[in-house]
Amino acid sequence: MKTTNIMIVGVGGQGTLLASRVLGHLLLEAGYDVKMSEVHGMSQRGGSVVTYVRFGEKVYSPIVCQGEADFILSFEKLEAARYLSCLAPNGLILTNSQEISPMPVITGAAEYPHEILDDIQKLGARIDAFDALDLAQKAGSSKCVNIVLLGRLSTYFDLDENAWLDALRSVVAPKFLDMNIKAFQLGRSSRL
Amino acid sequence: MRKLMIGNEALARGLYEAGCQIVSSYPGTPSTEITEFAATYKEIKSEWAPNEKVGLEVAFGASLAGARSACCMKHVGLNVAADPLFTLSYTGVTAGLVLIVADDPAMHSSQNEQDSRHYAIAAKVPMLEPADSAEAKAFAKEAYAMSEQFDTPVMIRMCTRIAHAQCAVELEDRIETGLRPYVKNPQKYIMTPANAKNRHPFVEKRMSELAELAETSELNRIEGTGKKIGIITSGTCYQYVKEVFQNDPDVRIFKLGLVHPLPLRKLRAFAESVDRAVVIEELDPVIETACKAAGISVEGKNLFSCIGEFNQAVIAKAFGLPDAPCYHLEASVPVRPPVMCAGCPHRGMYYVMSKMKLTVLGDIGCYTLGSAQPLNALDSTLCMGASVSGLHGFNKAKGPESEGKTVCVIGDSTFMHSGMTGLVNISYNNTNSTVVILDNSITGMTGHQQNPTTGYNIYGDPAAKVDLEALCHAIGIRRVRVVDPYDLSACEAALKEELAAPEASVIISRRPCVLLKYVKAKPALSVDPAKCRSCKKCMGLGCPAIHMENKKACIDPTLCVGCGVCEQLCAFQAIGGKDQS
Structure with a gap:
């Protein structure tokens, strides 16, 4: 069995770590060998962050390299573009269409490339872009973008919805659980 | 039971299962979570020490008293703890002592890429290096057995990709080790030259025996x-x-x-x-x-x-294998460096320093981010504490002309770690230096650890709180004042007066980190586009909540915490409260 590689990319503070932990829990319970690599410390402060989730029969490296990612789960458009070289030729970019300006754009040193997803599509890469922020706000908080994205990602996996919900219950703090289940279901039903 | 764990959590579990009773550490990425997870086991008395040297010495004392102990740090922390380490190699241990050091190749969150293996060689102590979380747990237990069998501290070397990578770990029960009896043994524990001369041959013999073990050990x-x-x-x-x-x-x-x-x-x-x-x-x-x-x-x-x-x-x-095929984007993607948070209390103070064109010697922490554009506020960052001692050297070299326009900035935790000795030096060796303590009431960059100035210990329980003002007075600094960094004119007045004063001074820039749970955000501010003249003065703050939209400043209400710093800057009163728009 080939190892499946997922990259979760976004802006520090968007909750990429929680998303990777839900995935890790889900995949371990599903019987896979799982390796994940996280980012802590300095780059968390509003910088570009990436976590890796790899699963299969036996996984060694916790890192995903050039051309290896089967999925890039992106919390922000620019970040999807930043890690494009990691996408496998038949891989999928699943991205939130939200734009968050990085400091060089804020200071005027650079322009935000609004059409970047079109550029990626022209290269032949598979993209599924949608407004996860809007669904997160409908679920109760813009902080649920991570779980909305997981909900949408779940439609590409051959795993029972209950397995995903069990993983959420195990990882998410109880007081935020209802909101996150709602976020997951909004994300999932947005493509089903 | 199988559980996914980052390497740091697995190491803490290994310490727990091995019967470790005392852990004393200073936080530092990528090592911080080891001690945080250790603190979740009630059987392990865990502490944040003021610095790594203190942490390792606490572990030494605990080992001397017969308890299995550990001390965790990042690679540069080992430089601070090197002094006890080299002689601990001579004394050996009573109960097992494990020193865990986490290297940071690629410098995800560090100022250099030093390789800690050199320390194991130089200090003549064995070093284990796990390859994943499961081994991290297993090696913690191996390390204690080795420490007690060979009468040596044992080092475990981690790196970012082990410390912060997860894999499944099989949990086992804790083995209680109790306290080994303490027997006074001056020949072993008092390292005067006469005793140390006898211990050095022991160290050489021990390393030969360990080299023999290495030939047959299942660790290799x-x-x-x-x-x-x-x-x-x-x-x-x-x-x-x-x-x-x-x-x-x-x-x-x-x-x-x-x-x-x-x-x-x-x-x-x-x-x-x-x-x-x-x-x-x-x-x-x-x-x-x-x-x-x-x-x-x-x-x-x-x-x-x-x-x-x-x-x-x-x-x-x-090995000459071909690259994997991949997509290449022609368009350039703007970089996204880490930034100070919206409402960060350091921003106001930095803005004023930048405006006053001061030379600013910086230190290690979130506030190192003040070096980035557009604040561009820092002139140097070397290591923990170096801002204060460096400022003294800078002023000694350049004299009064420099003293009037040069300051240093250091965080509350870093000041406790190794800044206060530098302040003693300023006082004792007499420069007219101005030290700014950026007191945000937490150890920020490593993820909100308590420290001796916060009034809480690692468990969040109330603890003795260092009184920074009294401490600075006791060191011999007479001019000590506190300012609110959200108040730009107060910051400017304080800096001007203290730089002009004919003696050394300390300005405590005090406001808690906005990310602390008890800090409540004020309503977000907004810009009245009719009043905004597009002067971009507010953009000079480098606040991630402010950007330009249709040539007018615009505040993102999901990020803004209402700190009001931009409001003070606007000459046209375009920035205000919610009712504004």
Whole structure:
């Protein structure tokens, strides 16, 4: 069995770590060998962050390299573009269409490339872009973008919805659980 | 029970299962979570020490008293703890003592890429290097057994990709070890020259015995039977090697778990059994150099860099394997560097310093981010505490002209760590220096750890709180004042007055980190586009909540915490409360 590689990319503070932990829990319970690599410390402060989730029969490296990612789960458009070289030729970019300006754009040193997803599509890469922020706000908080994205990602996996919900219950703090289940279901039903 | 754990959590679990009773550490990425997870076990008395030297000395005392102990730190922390380490090697231990050090190849969150293996060699102590979370837990237990059997502190070397990578770990029960009896033993524990002269031969003999152990230990193993390529590796590099060569019949792997001392006889036999022996190690050629010094023919840094971290692609490339096909985007993607948060209390103080064109010696923490554009506020960052001592040296060299326009900035935790000794020096050796303590009431960058100035211990329980004002007075600084960094004119007045004052002074810039749970955000501010003249003065703050939209400043209400700093800057009263728009 080939190892499946997922990259979760976004802006520090968007909750990429929680998303990777839900995935890790889900995949371990599903019987896979799982390796994940996280980012802590300095780059968390509003910088570009990436976590890796790899699963299969036996996984060694916790890192995903050039051309290896089967999925890039992106919390922000620019970040999807930043890690494009990691996408496998038949891989999928699943991205939130939200734009968050990085400091060089804020200071005027650079322009935000609004059409970047079109550029990626022209290269032949598979993209599924949608407004996860809007669904997160409908679920109760813009902080649920991570779980909305997981909900949408779940439609590409051959795993029972209950397995995903069990993983959420195990990882998410109880007081935020209802909101996150709602976020997951909004994300999932947005493509089903 | 199987559980996914980052390497740091697994190490803490290993400490717990091994019967560890005391952990004393200073936070530092990527080591911080080891101690945080240790604190979740009620059987382990855990502490944040003011610095790594204190932490290791606490572990020494606990070991002397008969309790299994540990001290955790990042690689640069080991420089601070090196003094006790080198002599701890001579005294040895009563109960097991484990020093865990986490290196940061590629400097995800560090100021240098030093390789901690040099310390194990220099201090003459054994060093284990796990290759994943499961091994991290197992090696913690091995380390205690080795520490007590060989009467030595044992080091465990982690790196970012082990510390912050998760894999499944099998949980086991704790073995209670109790307290070993304390027996006064001056020959072993009082390192006067006469006693140390007797201990040094013991250390040399111990390392010879450990080198013999290395030859047969299961910590070092050979995988595969290939005869063409023999790879000698350890730690995270082992995983990358397996990823590339897992089923290759031509490859044999020598996986080292004990990286000091090395099993040189076994390595020689291994190298002679293959056509080509290659050492794969991140950072310095430590194993390669030892092999070559022993006359073992190996390759290594002729193929691999001593800069940054590796991955499976780096290893494949070094062996001439083709790159994986991938997409290449022509358009450039703007970089996204880490930034100070919206409402960060450091921003106001930095803005004023930048405006006053001060020379600012900086230090280690979130506030190092003040060096970035547009604030561009810092002139130097060296190591923990160096801002204060460096300022004294700078002013000593340049004299009164410099004293009037040069300051240093240091956080509350960093000031406790090693800034206060520098302040003693300013007072004692007399420069008219102005020290700014950026007191945000927490150790910020490493993820909100308590410290001696916050009034809480690692468990969040109330603890003695260092009174910074009284401490600075006691050190001999008469001029000590507190300002609110959200108040720009107060910051400017304080800086002007203290820089002009004819003696050393301390300005405490005090406001808690906005990310602390007890800090409540004020309503978001907004810009009245009719009043905004597009002067972009507010953009000079580098606040991630402010950007330009249709040539007018615009505040993102999901990020703004209403700190009001931008409001004070606007000459046209365009920024205000919610009712504004």
